[in-house]
Amino acid sequence: MMLPASGSEAGAESLRAMLIELYDELDAEIARISPVCRASGRCCRFKEYGHTLFLSQPEADLLVEPGLPVGSVVDADTCPYQIGGLCTARERRPMGCRIYYCDPTYQDRQAEISERFIARIKDLHDRTGTPWRYRPLVEFLREAPSPEPTAGNSGGLVVLGEMP
Numbered sequence: 001m002m003l004p005a006s007g008s009e010a011g012a013e014s015l016r017a018m019l020i021e022l023y024d025e026l027d028a029e030i031a032r033i034s035p036v037c038r039a040s041g042r043c044c045r046f047k048e049y050g051h052t053l054f055l056s057q058p059e060a061d062l063l064v065e066p067g068l069p070v071g072s073v074v075d076a077d078t079c080p081y082q083i084g085g086l087c088t089a090r091e092r093r094p095m096g097c098r099i100y101y102c103d104p105t106y107q108d109r110q111a112e113i114s115e116r117f118i119a120r121i122k123d124l125h126d127r128t129g130t131p132w133r134y135r136p137l138v139e140f141l142r143e144a145p146s147p148e149p150t151a152g153n154s155g156g157l158v159v160l161g162e163m164p
């Protein structure tokens, strides 16, 4: 398959389309395994759960495309897309969010699936000649556009702290 030139707008579009296809494939695989989710929401509260969500640039671009939720607080502790205990970016959420479940019976599969799908995303970068950027979510969020102000809300983005 011929792919558009590296770094071009068409290249970015091509990578995005392939990423969405990869998400669909991943979601289907996870659905077949059916790990248990108790909807605690802790997985999106990183400090409380003791982990960091890493993602690649095209995953971050897709996630933040509509902007951040109005009044978002950006720090390394939580994800601003979790509101009222629920993910408000479900269709755009990155691969790590699709793979991660705290179901203890799923942990070995999780590690294997994560490794395999990260390799697949890297391969998409190679095929489109796109530089590989893989960083914690908070670093991408700090570069994201501020939310549009709406009636009764001045919008705005609160950025807290710096990465260690």
Ligand code: SF4
Residues within 6 Å of the ligand: 043, 044, 053, 079, 080, 081, 082, 083, 086, 087, 088, 089, 090, 093, 094, 097
């Ligand atoms: S994008 Fe959604 S699932 Fe992922 S950390 Fe944020 S709120 Fe949680």
